[in-house]
Amino acid sequence: MILVVGGAGFIGSHVVKELVEKHQVVVLDNLSTGHRDAVDGRAVFVEGDLGNIDDLVMVFRSYPIRAVMHFAANSLVGESVVDPLKYYQNNVASTLTLLRVMNRFKVRNFIFSSTAATYGIPDADLIDETTPTRPINPYGHSKLMVEQILSDFSKAYGLQYVVLRYFNAAGAHDSALIGESHDPETHLIPIVLQQLLGKREKISVFGADYNTEDGTCIRDYIHVTDLANAHILALEALMIGKKKAEVYNLGNGLGYSVKQVIETCEKVTDLKANVEITDRRPGDPARLVASSQKILNELGWRAERNLEKIISDAWKWHCEQRY
Numbered sequence: 001m002i003l004v005v006g007g008a009g010f011i012g013s014h015v016v017k018e019l020v021e022k023h024q025v026v027v028l029d030n031l032s033t034g035h036r037d038a039v040d041g042r043a044v045f046v047e048g049d050l051g052n053i054d055d056l057v058m059v060f061r062s063y064p065i066r067a068v069m070h071f072a073a074n075s076l077v078g079e080s081v082v083d084p085l086k087y088y089q090n091n092v093a094s095t096l097t098l099l100r101v102m103n104r105f106k107v108r109n110f111i112f113s114s115t116a117a118t119y120g121i122p123d124a125d126l127i128d129e130t131t132p133t134r135p136i137n138p139y140g141h142s143k144l145m146v147e148q149i150l151s152d153f154s155k156a157y158g159l160q161y162v163v164l165r166y167f168n169a170a171g172a173h174d175s176a177l178i179g180e181s182h183d184p185e186t187h188l189i190p191i192v193l194q195q196l197l198g199k200r201e202k203i204s205v206f207g208a209d210y211n212t213e214d215g216t217c218i219r220d221y222i223h224v225t226d227l228a229n230a231h232i233l234a235l236e237a238l239m240i241g242k243k244k245a246e247v248y249n250l251g252n253g254l255g256y257s258v259k260q261v262i263e264t265c266e267k268v269t270d271l272k273a274n275v276e277i278t279d280r281r282p283g284d285p286a287r288l289v290a291s292s293q294k295i296l297n298e299l300g301w302r303a304e305r306n307l308e309k310i311i312s313d314a315w316k317w318h319c320e321q322r323y
């Protein structure tokens with residue numbers, strides 16, 4: 001059985017939807033930011049906390065866990081700067097509790113959600129896994145700390161792991177049954193779509209004076225279903241012993257500016273956005289674009305869904321948002 005911690009969240013719930021096609025799945029989630037309704041009915045659901053060792057022991061005793069996927073983390077850069085304790089507690093200390101229990105039950109396979117925020121403000125135009133990691137906020141630090149812990153545990157205890165560094169996850173499941181629902185919402189694509197639906201008065205573009213073609217920041221948006229598929233491949237590579245300790249970027253290798261994203265949203269929805277240019281948001285690098293060549297070479301994964309598909313799936317979800 002595969003344990004998915006944080007399986008009621010945005011990315012976790014999409015991975016669970018793919019995973020249940022091939023595996024038995026148990027989801028552990030405290031529903032602090034996740035949604036019970038997002039969890040596929042074919043998975044066992046346990047409401048519990050990653051930081052609570054009793055909850056974890058109960059799950060590992062009750063189910064024959066062979067691998068763990070870990071999505072349960074706080075992930076707002078700005079919040080991490082004002083409340084680093086929350087980030088080090090939930091993202092690092094609780095993960096250590098999970099790893100301790102895995103060790104006790106001799107569960108050796110682990111997939112970890114990491115982030116482009118581990119790179120900070122990179123010099124490279126195309127970021128690969130050898131680009132130096134220099135986080136600039138507690139969120140990025142918390143993820144990189146866990147990456148270090150995994151590397152040490154792998155050498156000392158034989159833990160096998162794959163770290164997946166996501167760039168800008170977006171979109172929704174093709175069925176529109178599950179999608180992205182954060183409160184508060186801070187991400188660009190849902191904010192634009194909410195404005196187009198009349199749920200917000202306007203969209204603030206955080207800075208149009210960056211050193212980019214149109215002056216707005218460039219990001220690498222990746223469809224959540226492409227992300228989910230990468231997790232399945234990584235899990236299978238661990239379970240057959242093909243991989244033991246790897247880090248992969250997950251992006252589509254193309255950058256889109258904030259203006260291009262808004263224009264594509266307008267095109268897909270055939271609506272006009274109400275946009276204002278405001279000051280830069282602190283801590284935003286001008287450009288973050290991934291090379292995902294390594295995972296293509298080693299596991300045969302590539303992003304298959306482009307920005308229009310990301311936005312059209314997200315739009316379907318936003319139009320009939322279920323939770």
Ligand code: UFG
Nearest residue numbers: 075115116117186187188191204205206217219258281284
């Ligand atoms: N943006 C706006 N207006 C908004 C929201 C966002 O202009 O209302 C801009 C941002 O300034 C940025 C781009 O849109 O240039 C994308 O912003 P998001 O907040 O959607 O995503 P980020 O690139 O800030 O965040 C992502 C991940 C984080 C990760 C970070 C690494 O969501 O988990 O990349 O920098 F930490």
